[in-house]
Each structure stands twice: as C-alpha cells, then as structure tokens.
Amino acid sequence: MMRLPKFEYRAPRTIAEAVKIIADAGPEGQFVAGGTDLYPNMKRRQQTPRTVISVMRLPELNQVTGDGSQGLVIGSSMTLTDICEHPIIKRDYPVIASAARTISTPILRNMGTIGGNLLLDTRCNYYDQNYEWRKGINFCLKKDGDVCWVAPGSSKCWAVQSSDLVPVMVAIGAKFRLVSTLGERVVDAAGFYNDDGIDYLKKRHDELLVDIHLPATNGWRASYQKLRRRGAFDFPVLGVAAYVRYQSTVRGALAHGRATAPSGGDSCVRTGRSSDRIIADAKIILGGIAPSPIEVNEAAQALIGQPLNEDQIQAAAEAAYVKARPLDNTDFVMNWRKQMARQYTIRALKELVAK
Ligand SMILES: Cc1cc2nc3c(=O)[nH]c(=O)nc-3n(C[C@H](O)[C@H](O)[C@H](O)COP(=O)(O)OP(=O)(O)OC[C@H]3O[C@@H](n4cnc5c(N)ncnc54)[C@H](O)[C@@H]3O)c2cc1C
Numbered sequence: 199m200m201r202l203p204k205f206e207y208r209a210p211r212t213i214a215e216a217v218k219i220i221a222d223a224g225p226e227g228q229f230v231a232g233g234t235d236l237y238p239n240m241k242r243r244q245q246t247p248r249t250v251i252s253v254m255r256l257p258e259l260n261q262v263t264g265d266g267s268q269g270l271v272i273g274s275s276m277t278l279t280d281i282c283e284h285p286i287i288k289r290d291y292p293v294i295a296s297a298a299r300t301i302s303t304p305i306l307r308n309m310g311t312i313g314g315n316l317l318l319d320t321r322c323n324y325y326d327q328n329y330e331w332r333k334g335i336n337f338c339l340k341k342d343g344d345v346c347w348v349a350p351g352s353s354k355c356w357a358v359q360s361s362d363l364v365p366v367m368v369a370i371g372a373k374f375r376l377v378s379t380l381g382e383r384v385v386d387a388a389g390f391y392n393d394d395g396i397d398y399l400k401k402r403h404d405e406l407l408v409d410i411h412l413p414a415t416n417g418w419r420a421s422y423q424k425l426r427r428r429g430a431f432d433f434p435v436l437g438v439a440a441y442v443r444y445q446s447t448v449r450g451a452l453a454h455g456r457a458t459a460p461s462g463g464d465s466c467v468r469t470g471r472s473s474d475r476i477i478a479d480a481k482i483i484l485g486g487i488a489p490s491p492i493e494v495n496e497a498a499q500a501l502i503g504q505p506l507n508e509d510q511i512q513a514a515a516e517a518a519y520v521k522a523r524p525l526d527n528t529d530f531v532m533n534w535r536k537q538m539a540r541q542y543t544i545r546a547l548k549e550l551v552a553k
C-alpha cells in the first residue's frame with residue numbers, strides 16, 4: 199500500500215490567510231482542493247510538499263455568480279459534480295457541464311474541483327508510476343532523473359496536458375483570476391499553459407486560482423469530444439474542443455423569409471439553420487496529446503467566412519489531423535490517436551451543426 203509522506207495540513211478561512219501561509223512556506227508549500235491529483239502524486243513521491251494548504255474553506259472559491267447574458271464567474275473550489283449539476287451552467291454553458299461529466303467517476307467528481315482540474319499535473323506512462331517502478335528505470339527528466347524515456351534525445355519533457363476542461367476553456371476564451379501576497383492578475387486560459395511537461399503552467403507556485411471567468415454567450419456555440427479506452431474513469435488521450443461564433447446575418451435566410459433581422463450587437467439570428475449561418479470566428483483546440491493544449495489555426499481558417507457545411511468540416515478535420523502529433527506516452531498507439539484527431543474534430547463540429 200502506498201502511504202502519504204508526512205506533512206502539515208492547514209485550512210485557512212480567508213484568501214489573505216491562504217496566500218500568506220503559502221508565501222511563508224516557500225517552495226515547500228502547496229495548495230490542495232479535492233486532492234484527487236495531488237494526493238496520489240504525493241503517494242508516488244512525485245510531489246512532496248511539507249505544508250499542504252486546503253482551499254476548500256474559502257467562501258469566494260465556492261460560489262457561482264452571473265449568467266450567460268453577462269458572463270459567469272465560477273469559484274475554483276466548486277466540485278465537478280457542482281459544475282455538472284448547476285442549473286445556470288447546464289442552461290447557458292452546456293459544453294462545460296458535459297465536458298465535466300466525462301471526467302473520471304462520480305465519486306472522484308464529488309471530490310475533484312474545477313480549479314484542480316485546470317491546474318492538473320501533466321501525465322506520462324513513465325511518470326504516473328509508483329516510486330519503486332520509477333526507480334527501476336532510473337527515473338526520468340520530469341522527476342529525479344536525467345533522461346526522457348519517450349524521446350531520449352530530447353532535453354524537454356513531453357508529459358501530456360490531460361484535463362478535459364482545459365481545451366474547452368481555451369476554446370471559449372475563459373480567463374483565470376490569480377491572487378498572491380503580491381496582488382492579483384487575470385490571465386487568458388489561452389496563454390496559461392506552457393509547451394513543457396515540467397514547467398507546464400504560467401503560474402507562480404504561490405498564486406491562488408480564485409475563480410474562472412466565462413465570456414457572455416452572445417452568438418457562440420462550443421462542443422467537446424473525448425477519446426479514452428473506457429467510457430468512464432479514464433483520462434483523455436485526445437480531446438477536441440470546437441468553438442464557432444456566427445455573424446449576425448444569415449446568407450440567403452432573410453431573402454427566403456426564414457429569419458428575422460438581428461436585433462443588433464453580436465447576436466446571431468437563431469432562427470437560421472447552422473448550415474446557413476456564416477461563421478465569424480472559430481477555434482479548434484486539441485487536448486490530451488501534448489504538454490499544452492494545441493490551437494489549430496488552419497482549421498479556424500477553413501471555417502471562418504463560411505457556413506458550417508460538410509466541406510468546411512472535412513477541411514477543418516484535415517487540418518487537425520496534420521497538426522496532431524501525439525507521442526507514445528499514453529494509452530493507445532500514437533498513429534491511431536493522430537488519425538482520431540480527424541474523426542473527433544468531425545464529431546465536435548457536427549455536434550455544433552445539430553445545435
Ligand atoms: C482515477 C482518476 C481518474 C481521473 N480521470 C480524469 C479525467 O478523465 N479527466 C480529467 O480531466 N481529470 C481526471 N482526473 C484528475 C482529477 O481527478 C481531476 O482533474 C480533478 O478535477 C482534480 O481536482 P482536485 O480538486 O482533486 O485537484 P487537487 O488534487 O486538489 O489539485 C491539483 C493541482 O492543483 C493545485 N490547486 C488546486 N486548487 C488550487 C487553487 N485554487 N489555486 C492554486 N492551486 C490549486 C494543487 O496544488 C495541485 O497542484 C482523474 C483522477 C483520478 C485519480
């Protein structure tokens with residue numbers, strides 16, 4: 199049986215207290231939320247903080263405010279079950295609720311939080327093993343060793359960003375609010391993840407993720423498709439988030455009397471069919487295949503200025519296939535995972551046609 203190493207446990211009640219404790223603890227301090235990622239890592243001696251600071255009793259981190267018309271703010275300690283079941287998230291941001299529902303199992307979703315999911319450690323078959331196993335291969339670059347077993351000539355770690363919510367947050371343009379004793383900053387999800395399996399976040403270790411800011415839902419749609427071996431429990435070994443925002447006019451629709459004129463602003467003509475509406479902006483984000491989420495700009499270019507029809511979907515899927523370069527460090531053969539990038543992009547975009 200794997201045991202946790204000894205550590206001091208703190209449970210502050212205010213943000214000011216929490217950031218003071220971690221600042222005082224220095225590199226030996228670490229925040230914990232549900233602990234579903236951190237505690238297994240500690241048992242495997244991948245992370246061994248001396249001071250573990252719970253974020254679960256901080257009221258600001260346990261609330262949801264706003265809605266789709268003004269934008270939503272989600273506290274980082276909301277559990278994944280809360281996210282799946284929250285009426286406003288289900289109604290206005292169904293892609294967040296459905297992506298959260300694909301994460302691990304109901305019991306882990308009761309413990310695991312949205313914040314912990316967005317800050318998840320990167321994963322690799324050579325790293326997510328117990329201490330003795332890792333010692334048996336003389337460890338690896340990511341922890342205690344000096345070689346990468348996936349790419350032995352590489353000076354970089356290729357461990358994989360394996361969160362289901364990260365590609366969705368990047369696709370929809372979410373922002374994260376971070377607080378430390380030095381102050382507060384708000385960062386784009388899109389620039390937050392480094393293409394480096396060891397230094398995978400643009401976040402200082404003393405910064406507390408307080409909340410996640412979702413943009414208002416004016417005219418955009420998003421979907422998420424996840425590849426894994428089992429229909430529950432397993433991490434994604436490929437995740438595709440698709441996002442489209444439509445122009446406020448519909449090609450041919452007004453002429454054919456199918457739609458009413460837009461009331462203004464950015465809103466789309468909701469009575470038009472997806473296949474008639476012209477895409478003003480699009481994003482395809484691939485997760486689960488690299489140290490950071492991958493934005494496929496060529497897929498976006500294939501979609502923007504066009505209706506979401508079969509030809510555009512095929513072109514975007516081809517671009518995703520070309521850009522996807524999974525390595526041999528998770529489940530499934532890497533060439534097959536690459537091919538699945540095409541299929542899962544088609545599925546994600548077809549889901550948007552149906553919306
Ligand atoms: C069997 C199993 C299956 C899983 N399957 C999936 C899956 O399919 N998809 C998936 O995405 N994940 C999966 N996970 C990973 C994990 O359960 C979830 O990602 C979960 O949401 C992590 O949240 P947590 O609150 O437990 O994080 P913790 O373990 O508490 O924290 C994770 C990291 O975030 C940091 N942290 C947490 N909160 C804050 C904060 N507010 N500010 C600063 N730092 C913070 C911690 O220091 C730690 O580094 C799985 C885990 C297990 C054990």
Ligand code: SF4
Nearest residue numbers: 322338346347355356
């Ligand atoms: S990618 Fe290489 S360095 Fe990184 S965890 Fe895997 S084996 Fe270790």
